[in-house]
Amino acid sequence: xxxxxxxxxxxxxxxxxxxxxxxxxxxxxxxxxxxxxxxxxxxxxxxxxxxxxxxxxxxxxxxxxxxxxxxxxxxxxxxxxxxxxxxxxxxxxxxxxxxxxxxxxxxxxxxxxxxxxxxxxxxxxxxxxxxxx
Amino acid sequence: xxxxxxxxxxxxxxxxxxxxxxxxxxxxxxxxxxxxxxxxxxxxxxxxxxxxxxxxxxxxxxxxxxxxxxxxxxxxxxxxxxxxxxxxxxxxxxxxxxxxxxxxxxxxxxxxxxxxxxxxxxxxxxxxxxxxx
DNA sequence: CAACAAACTTAGAATAATTCTAAAAAAGGC
DNA sequence: GCCTTTTTTAGAATTATTCTAAGTTTGTTG
Ligand SMILES: [Mn+2]
Ligand SMILES: [Mn+2]
Ligand SMILES: [Zn+2]
Ligand SMILES: [Zn+2]
Numbered sequence: 001x002x003x004x005x006x007x008x009x010x011x012x013x014x015x016x017x018x019x020x021x022x023x024x025x026x027x028x029x030x031x032x033x034x035x036x037x038x039x040x041x042x043x044x045x046x047x048x049x050x051x052x053x054x055x056x057x058x059x060x061x062x063x064x065x066x067x068x069x070x071x072x073x074x075x076x077x078x079x080x081x082x083x084x085x086x087x088x089x090x091x092x093x094x095x096x097x098x099x100x101x102x103x104x105x106x107x108x109x110x111x112x113x114x115x116x117x118x119x120x121x122x123x124x125x126x127x128x129x130x131x132x133x
Numbered sequence: 134x135x136x137x138x139x140x141x142x143x144x145x146x147x148x149x150x151x152x153x154x155x156x157x158x159x160x161x162x163x164x165x166x167x168x169x170x171x172x173x174x175x176x177x178x179x180x181x182x183x184x185x186x187x188x189x190x191x192x193x194x195x196x197x198x199x200x201x202x203x204x205x206x207x208x209x210x211x212x213x214x215x216x217x218x219x220x221x222x223x224x225x226x227x228x229x230x231x232x233x234x235x236x237x238x239x240x241x242x243x244x245x246x247x248x249x250x251x252x253x254x255x256x257x258x259x260x261x262x263x264x265x266x
Numbered sequence: 267c268a269a270c271a272a273a274c275t276t277a278g279a280a281t282a283a284t285t286c287t288a289a290a291a292a293a294g295g296c
Numbered sequence: 297g298c299c300t301t302t303t304t305t306a307g308a309a310t311t312a313t314t315c316t317a318a319g320t321t322t323g324t325t326g
Contacts, residue, residue: 011296014293016303050282050305066183071204074313087245092254111239111275112220112258117265121225125245127259132250147322149274169312183276188313207284209312 010066021047022057023066032078032088032097033068072126087125102128110123143199154180155190164219165211165230167202203230205259220258231262259266 008027010062024047025038033041039054060081061067068080068129072090073081078097087100102108108123141153141160148156158174159166166174172187191212194200201213205223211219213229220233235241241256 003307014302016292018304022206032193034283040209052285052306053304056304069206071206073202073204074210074283077207089247089251103244103246108242111236111241111244112260113234113236114222114260115265118222118263120262121261122261124257124259126246126259127247128255129251129253132248132253147273149321151275167312183278185314186275189275208314264295 001061007087010064013060013064014114016057017047018049018053019060021045021049022054023061026058026061026067026079026081030081031073032077032080034074034076038079055107072097072127072128085123089131090126090128091131092128095128102127143197146193146197146199149190151171151179151182151186152190152193154178154182155187156194158196159191159200159214160218163214164187167209167211168211171212203259205230205261218256220260221260222264223259225261226263231264233258245261 008018008023009015010014010023013019021042022038026033029041031098035054036051036060038058039049039051039123042048042054058067058069062069062079066083068083070080070088072078072088078087080097080099082099087102089098089100090096091098108125109120116121141156143152143156146152148195154175155171155265157163158171158178162171163172168187168191169184172182172184174182174203175187191200191202192195195202199217200234203213203221205211205221207255213230213233214234218235220235223229224231241258242253247253
């Protein structure tokens with residue numbers, strides 16, 4: 001899958017060469033890579049950059065809502081190209097992470113017992129187990 | 134709140150002095166402490182022990198389902214005395230973590246779009262935001 | 267009980283993901 | 297082109313956690 005430049009814009013974020021490359025590398029890698037996996041991917045590419053920059057770019061993209069961070073236990077943080085609301089499934093037999101969507105017409109907040117007036121800024125849902133083979 | 138020894142048993146786990154003390158310290162501390170906070174609490178107590186042992190004991194208790202681990206982003210892992218299924222709310226204005234229960238009669242799995250035959254071994258749900266003052 | 271093996275604890279060293287530092291480079295407005 | 301701000305960078309620093317290897321405790325067996 002090719003990703004074209006004009007799709008690599010993020011409202012309110014200056015898209016430097018490096019940020020574009022990191023964003024593109026993530027968009028072309030659906031399997032929730034770590035920062036250093038992305039760094040390795042980029043090493044062999046035109047636009048190589050330092051690991052610190054990969055971290056900086058990912059942080060900027062996360063802050064602007066373009067991508068998501070995924071943490072499973074204390075494993076290295078992984079990054080997700082899917083900016084829509086969704087959950088994650090960590091397949092313990094392969095180590096892979098898969099996106100999970102919520103069934104339509106359901107608002108997750110409605111099933112939680114929260115005090116009146118709670119302000120929610122983010123919601124994360126992560127499962128572990130094995131997928132059917 | 135005092136916690137008596139006979140409540141500090143965990144099926145299938147040999148309860149050494151150290152494991153009992155770590156378990157008790159967590160039971161007496163409702164605010165999801167870190168390993169090193171528990172270590173500090175225990176330093177001033179009868180049964181002091183090494184930080185490695187606190188980690189070892191917590192790991193054993195987690196593996197046996199007596200307590201839960203809570204990870205929020207990359208912050209130090211926190212431990213939860215509540216072994217029942219529940220979620221967590223991270224209050225960003227205070228840094229505290231609160232337990233969240235699901236409304237009764239609702240099965241969280243039912244609202245997720247999972248492939249037929251998926252085996253789930255754990256489910257985590259974590260919110261961030263602010264609670265009403 | 268004494269001997270033994272297995273499980274546990276320990277202090278300190280090692281690890282590794284991430285962040286920090288401070289200097290160079292790039293961007294963009296005027 | 298000049299100036300200010302932002303970004304990138306290499307490498308050092310940080311720090312939560314794990315590892316190591318030696319000592320201790322526990323439970324078992326003869
Ligand atoms: Mn990869
Ligand atoms: Mn505490
Ligand atoms: Zn995802
Ligand atoms: Zn909890």
